Amino acid sequence: MTRAVDDMDDDFADLAFADGAEGAEGERLTVDLPADQAGQRLDKALAPLFPALSRARLQALIGEGRLSLDGQPVADASRKARAGTYVLSVPPPAAAEPEPEAIPLTVLYEDQHLIVVDKPAGMAAHPAPGSWTGTLVNALLHHCGDSLSGVGGVVRPGIVHRLDKDTSGVMVAAKSDAAHQGLSRLFSTHDIDRLYIALTRGAPSPAASTIETRIGRSPGDRKKMAVLRAGGREAITHYRVEAAFGPADKPLAARVACRLETGRTHQIRVHMASKGSPCLGDPVYGAGQPATAVREMIREAGLSRQALHAAVLGFVHPITGEALRFETPLPADMAALQACLETL
Structure with missing residues (x-):
């Protein structure tokens, strides 16, 4: 055979x-950035909405292409933030x-x-x-x-x-x-x-x-x-x-x-x-x-x-x-x- x-x-x-192996695929975190928070640097605007992540960790995840805005990927943490729904894919911790x-x-x-x-x-x-x-x-x-x-x-x-x-x-x-x-x-x-x-x-x-x-x-x-x-x-x-x-x-x-x-x-x-x-x-x-x-x-x-x-x-x-x-x-x-x- x-x-x-x-x-x-x-x-x-x-x-x-x-x-x-629950969680082996990581988490998908969804947040809404209101219009009055738009215009700031993206990582700075989003940091308060992801309190479990350091700003450096957030920057790294964005750089890896793990962030999307209304379904479109966002890979530049320094760009100006726009209002909308952001989804961040957070991988599981690296195994020791x-x-x-x-x-x-x-x-x-x-x-x-x-x-x-x-x-x-x-x-x-x-x-x-x-x-x-x-x-x-x-x-x-x-x-x-x-x-x-x-x-x-x-x-x-x-x-x-x-x-x-x-x-x-x-x-x-x-x-x-x-x-x-x-x-x-x-x-x-x-x-x-x-x-x-x-x-x-x-x-x-x-x-x-x-x-x-x-x-x-x-x-x-x-x-x-x-x-x-x-x-x-x-x-x-x-x-x-x-x-x-x-x-x-x-x-x-x-x-x-x-x-x-x-x-x-x-x-x-x-x-x-x-x-x-x-x-x-x-x-x-x-x-x-x-x-x-x-x-x-x-x-x-x-x-x-x-x-x-x-x-x-x-x-x-x-x-x-x-x-x-x-x-x-x-x-x-x-x-x-x-x-x-x-x-x-």
């Missing part, structure tokens, strides 16, 4: 859209270089080129607003030291794909630049075997099928992804119901194996929700309540996140050519929930 390289996987191309942190890692494989780990739920893949510390990158910097690939940039060294913060499972990171480039190509051409296990509300119908849609940012909420009629990017998920729990004619929950052909942001969560069977515990895409018995089981199991686990990751080693495949069992919270569901 090789595709053109320019059909880049969002795991690689859209790393900035991470859970907990992540520090190594002695966080335990479950290492499944490691050589001089790459490392494969079983990421726990609750750990972000890389630093982002809301998750500057305690991330996989922080742990890798401590574990790998200077050997971690720098191709991913200062904030995301070694990272070539990501799992949502509250999705557990297998991840690979690059330790050499050559491995980083090779892994990136594999993700770009979708030459990666990725199988996820989801515990869902109800069971998607039919029991096995392929979901093929376009996914992009939700027009109603930029922090969410959504199935779109137009725009977005092709997203393909092959799924199979491995077990259904509850009445045969109307299951209350299911264990669903999802194999990714593409890797768009939040793809499985969006696709399962589009089938009316969102991941149990999903705080973003889990609209509607599970049955009372299932809700009680979620509490009993201690599940406090979406029930989604990246169980399998397989790929050809980009340097040695060796075929590698890694599989991990459900973590404790999902395993406990499945055990409860089996009693329905």
Whole structure:
């Protein structure tokens, strides 16, 4: 299922859209300059209207072309101010270089080129607003030291794909630049075997099928992804119901194996929700309540996140050519929930 390289996987191309990254696009501040304030130097006239910014910061943002007047860009802070509606785009603060942190890692494989780990739920893949510390990158910097690939940039060294913060499972990171480039190509051409296990509300119908849609940012909420009629990017998920729990004619929950052909942001969560069977515990895409018995089981199991686990990751080693495949069992919270569901 090789595709053109320019059909880049969002795991690689859209790393900035991470859970907990609210505000990653910055702020748009809108102010109205009255006519009696016009005629002054622009930065001087606007400074009182943006009290959170120093005048020097305001000047710099204007110089970067981040200010507009009635929809038209304004890039000269020394020009005379005109009355009207000004919009200033303020980028998020620059991320500090992540520090190594002695966080335990479950290492499944490691050589001089790459490392494969079983990421726990609750750990972000890389630093982002809301998750500057305690991330996989922080742990890798401590574990790998200077050997971690720098191709991913200062904030995301070694990272070539990501799992949502509250999705557990297998991840690979690059330790050499050559491995980083090779892994990136594999993700770009979708030459990666990725199988996820989801515990869902109800069971998607039919029991096995392929979901093929376009996914992009939700027009109603930029922090969410959504199935779109137009725009977005092709997203393909092959799924199979491995077990259904509850009445045969109307299951209350299911264990669903999802194999990714593409890797768009939040793809499985969006696709399962589009089938009316969102991941149990999903705080973003889990609209509607599970049955009372299932809700009680979620509490009993201690599940406090979406029930989604990246169980399998397989790929050809980009340097040695060796075929590698890694599989991990459900973590404790999902395993406990499945055990409860089996009693329905």
